[in-house]
Amino acid sequence: MQSLSPQQNLKAALQASQTWWQDMGIETPPVPPAAPAKAKRPQTASQKTSKPSPSTPPAPQRAGLVEQIAKAEALASAAPTLEALKLAIEGFDAGILSDHAQKIVFARGNPQAEIMAIGEAPGRQEDETGTPFVGPAGQLLDKMFAAINLDADSLYITNVCNWRPPNNRNPSEDELALCKPFITRHMELVAPKIIVIVGGVSLQALTGKTGIMKTRGQWQELEVGGTKIPAIPLYHPAFLLRRPELKKYAWRDLLAVRERIENP
Numbered sequence: 001m002q003s004l005s006p007q008q009n010l011k012a013a014l015q016a017s018q019t020w021w022q023d024m025g026i027e028t029p030p031v032p033p034a035a036p037a038k039a040k041r042p043q044t045a046s047q048k049t050s051k052p053s054p055s056t057p058p059a060p061q062r063a064g065l066v067e068q069i070a071k072a073e074a075l076a077s078a079a080p081t082l083e084a085l086k087l088a089i090e091g092f093d094a095g096i097l098s099d100h101a102q103k104i105v106f107a108r109g110n111p112q113a114e115i116m117a118i119g120e121a122p123g124r125q126e127d128e129t130g131t132p133f134v135g136p137a138g139q140l141l142d143k144m145f146a147a148i149n150l151d152a153d154s155l156y157i158t159n160v161c162n163w164r165p166p167n168n169r170n171p172s173e174d175e176l177a178l179c180k181p182f183i184t185r186h187m188e189l190v191a192p193k194i195i196v197i198v199g200g201v202s203l204q205a206l207t208g209k210t211g212i213m214k215t216r217g218q219w220q221e222l223e224v225g226g227t228k229i230p231a232i233p234l235y236h237p238a239f240l241l242r243r244p245e246l247k248k249y250a251w252r253d254l255l256a257v258r259e260r261i262e263n264p
């Protein structure tokens with residue numbers, strides 16, 4: 001068997017993890033083609049000592065991240081209303097995220113609603129319009145909620161990330177950490193009775209848990225402004241568009257939401 005170069009090994013590993021993430025309901029960017037294998041060269045002294053991981057941003061970026069998170073926290077906690085929070089996000093420098101996005105995507109629906117649905121990050125149509133869940137996944141989400149008698153007036157819909165990441169990739173862990181103060185304050189200001197966590201990225205951002213396949217339909221508790229709010233993870237509608245055979249599980253989870261509304 002022909003041995004693989006490090007780049008080819010990396011590509012195979014990326015492809016395997018991409019398949020896994022896609023099965024989890026998470027959009028992923030295409031894997032770039034691997035460079036052809038090169039003859040091994042002896043390493044220089046500095047190559048031998050420093051081995052940065054390709055997924056780890058360079059040190060200055062990470063140092064800047066801590067400061068930016070602190071700024072986001074200060075801005076978010078100082079926002080007394082949803083309008084003020086939206087303005088704070090609009091004025092915030094979220095680095096690559098805000099550099100590439102056309103608009104911030106804040107929320108849609110009724111801020112007085114008892115149900116708050118929290119998705120992942122905006123896609124192309126959301127970025128163009130500044131409104132969450134208006135593309136094909138959003139249309140399916142609306143149908144899913146309509147099936148349990150929840151219309152635009154009984155729902156408030158937002159995302160854990162307010163900017164569309166470049167190339168429609170998922171937000172990185174650092175980016176989610178940067179957005180966290182905003183979604184935390186958003187939940188505090190809306191103070192819903194029930195939170196629907198839409199997709200694996202949102203599950204991770206809001207609960208720290210991974211694995212939407214095993215966690216969907218299991219009630220969680222989110223501590224929001226000193227109050228514990230029941231929250232249920234649901235398959236992301238974009239995932240269901242690719243895996244329609246899993247809609248039956250989403251239906252069960254939606255029925256659990258309906259049941260909770262009727263018997264809080």
Ligand code: URA
Pocket residue numbers: 119120121122123126131132133134135137138159199238
């Ligand atoms: N997917 C999401 O998670 N949120 C949107 O707003 C659109 C697509």
